[in-house]
Amino acid sequence: MAESEALRRTARQLRRTVVDIIHHAGSGHTGGSLSCAEILTVLYDAVMRVRPVEPDWPDRDRLILSKGHAAPALYATLARKGYFDPAWLKTLRRIGGPLQGHPSVRTTPGVDMSTGSLGMGLSIGVGMALAGRQTGRDYRVFVLCGDGELDEGQNWEALMSAARWELGNLVAVIDRNRVQLDGPTGQIMPLGDLAAKLESFGWRVFACDGHDVAALRAAIEAAVACPAPAAVVARTVKGKGVSFMEGQAAWHGRPISDEDHARAVAELGGEPT
Numbered sequence: 001m002a003e004s005e006a007l008r009r010t011a012r013q014l015r016r017t018v019v020d021i022i023h024h025a026g027s028g029h030t031g032g033s034l035s036c037a038e039i040l041t042v043l044y045d046a047v048m049r050v051r052p053v054e055p056d057w058p059d060r061d062r063l064i065l066s067k068g069h070a071a072p073a074l075y076a077t078l079a080r081k082g083y084f085d086p087a088w089l090k091t092l093r094r095i096g097g098p099l100q101g102h103p104s105v106r107t108t109p110g111v112d113m114s115t116g117s118l119g120m121g122l123s124i125g126v127g128m129a130l131a132g133r134q135t136g137r138d139y140r141v142f143v144l145c146g147d148g149e150l151d152e153g154q155n156w157e158a159l160m161s162a163a164r165w166e167l168g169n170l171v172a173v174i175d176r177n178r179v180q181l182d183g184p185t186g187q188i189m190p191l192g193d194l195a196a197k198l199e200s201f202g203w204r205v206f207a208c209d210g211h212d213v214a215a216l217r218a219a220i221e222a223a224v225a226c227p228a229p230a231a232v233v234a235r236t237v238k239g240k241g242v243s244f245m246e247g248q249a250a251w252h253g254r255p256i257s258d259e260d261h262a263r264a265v266a267e268l269g270g271e272p273t
Contacts, residue, residue, distance in 0.1 A: 066121020
C-alpha cells in the first residue's frame with residue numbers, strides 16, 4: 001500500500017514537471033504526456049531493470065517511446081531517476097539542446113531509440129527483442145504506444161512478426177486515451193475491440209485502468225511473465241490531472257499560456273520545476 005502511494009505521488013509530480021517544462025519551452029505535447037504518467041512511473045520505479053549511472057548497461061531493459069511526442073514525460077522521468085541533471089529540463093526544445101521535441105538517442109542519456117515518426121516503435125522493439133535472443137541476453141523490451149498511432153499499418157506487421165518469432169521478451173503498453181491530434185480515435189479511425197484484434201495477431205492481452213498504479217503494475221508484470229509477446233491495454237485519459245485539458249484534442253500539442261499554467265498548477269500541486 002505504501003509503495004502504491006509512493007508511485008501515485010511520483011506520477012502526480014511528473015505531471016507538474018511536464019506542465020512546467022512545456023510552459024517554459026513555449027511548445028510541446030501536453031495531453032499525451034499527462035496520460036502516460038503512471039505508465040512511465042510504474043515501468044521505471046517498479047518493473048524495469050536499469051542503471052541510470054550506466055545508461056548503456058548491456059543487460060538493461062529497453063524502453064522505446066513509440067509515441068515520441070510524449071517526450072516531456074520521458075525526460076522528466078529520466079531526470080528524476082538520475083540519467084542527467086534535472087536542470088536540463090529547462091532546455092526542452094531548445095535548438096541544439098540535449099532534450100529535443102522528440103527523443104534522440106544521440107543527445108539524451110537513457111533514450112534507447114530515437115522516435116517521433118509514429119508507428120515505428122514496435123518494429124524496432126521486435127528487432128531489439130530478437131537481438132537479445134541472438135546474443136543470449138535476458139533483457140526485456142517495452143514499447144509504449146499511443147492508440148492513435150495504431151492507425152499506422154507498420155504496427156500490425158510488427159505484431160505479426162513478434163508472434164511469428166514468439167518474442168516473450170517483448171511487451172507493448174498501449175496508452176489507450178482515445179484521443180489523437182484531430183479528435184477522438186473512434187471518429188478518426190475506430191479501433192473496435194482492440195484486445196480482440198491484438199489477440200487475433202497472436203498476442204496475449206492484459207487490460208487495466210492506466211491510472212491505477214497497482215492494477216497497472218499487475219498487468220505489466222503478467223505481460224512480462226508470458227512466454228509469448230504480450231500487450232497491456234492501459235485505459236487512460238488524455239490530459240489527465242488538469243480538468244480543462246482532460247479528453248480534449250486541442251491539448252494534444254497546444255502551448256501553455258501563463259494563465260493556463262497557473263490554473264494547471266493550482267490543480268496539480270507539487271513542487272515547481
